[in-house]
Amino acid sequence: MIIDCHAHIVDATDHTLDEILARADRAGIDRICISSLGRRAWDHLPSVERLIEADEDVCEAVAKHPDRFIGAVYISADHVEKSLELLDKSIANGPCRMLKWWISQLADDPRLNPIVERCIELDVPILAHTWTKATGNHPNESTCWHVVNMARRYPEMKIWMAHCGGLWEESARVVQHCANVCMDISGGEPEDGIVDCLLRHIGPERIFYGSDIPGRSFVVQMSKVLSSNADESAKRMILGESVRRWLHV
Known part of the structure; x- marks a missing residue:
């Protein structure tokens, strides 16, 4: 089974979802983990309304294609109570299996603590945007160090670092001793x-x-x-088995 662990939807219309699934079929992808950052502009500091519409779209997409989409709840430390409400609504009592945060806060922001603690209770993994720009990061854009700080604060949590942290060699060295941190290889150039x-x-x-x-x-x-030198067993794990185990799907 091949699972894409990091994908976005812009809305939950049949046209959008059918196009994604058609492309996934051509690539041989069985399931796709989806999040939404909103229907219009992807605000760096999302409002409560933007979090709600993102949740509505992801839940609708999963309801339409439960055998293909795995939903993520989008949250923000600027709206902790609403984020906890959405987490309970759509994960504890709904169809989603993971949590997503972007750049409205750093990954080690203490305001995230109650959200992380609820994820630990539910055994829910967190997908954390992580990047390092040559031109300088957004003020609230996390690097690998912010992710590791949070992972060490809560060794029981499950967190995966998006985009290999941007600087993949440094990020791999930084996280190697944090067993509760995984890395996804999404985004960026397909470097050898x-x-x-x-x-x-x-x-x-x-x-x-x-x-x-x-x-x-x-x-x-x-x-x-x-194109890597990984053996076939390792490739199967990377392409889906590893994230399937984390998500219990």
Whole structure:
């Protein structure tokens, strides 16, 4: 089974979802973990209304295609009570299986603590946007160090670092001793050697294939895995088995 652990939807219309699934079928992808950052502009500091519409769209997409989509609840530390409410509504008592945060706060922001604690209670993994820009990060854009700080604060939590942290070699070294941190390979350029580097530091059980569609493509990001020196067993784990175990799907 191939699972894309990192994808976005812009709405839950049949046209949008059918197009995603048609492309996934051509790439041989069985299931897709989806989040929404809102229907219009992707605000760096989402309002409560934007969190609600993102939740509505993801839940609708999962309801329409429960065998294909795995939903993530989008939250913000600026709206902790609403985030906890959405977490309980759509994960504890709904169809979603994971949580997503973006750049409205750093990954080690203490305002996230009650949200992380609720995720631990529910055994829910967290997908954390992580990046390092040559031109400088957004003020609330996390690096690998912010993710590791949170992971060490809560060793019981399950968190995966999106985009290999941007600087994948440094990020792999930083997280190698944090067993509760996994890394997805979504986004960025399909550079040779990414997967081989991660394998040396953290092993296939902590590496997840992801695309970051619609900004990237399924197959281009998959080439990072297929062109690596990983053996077939490791490739199967990276392409789906590892994240399937984390999500219990």
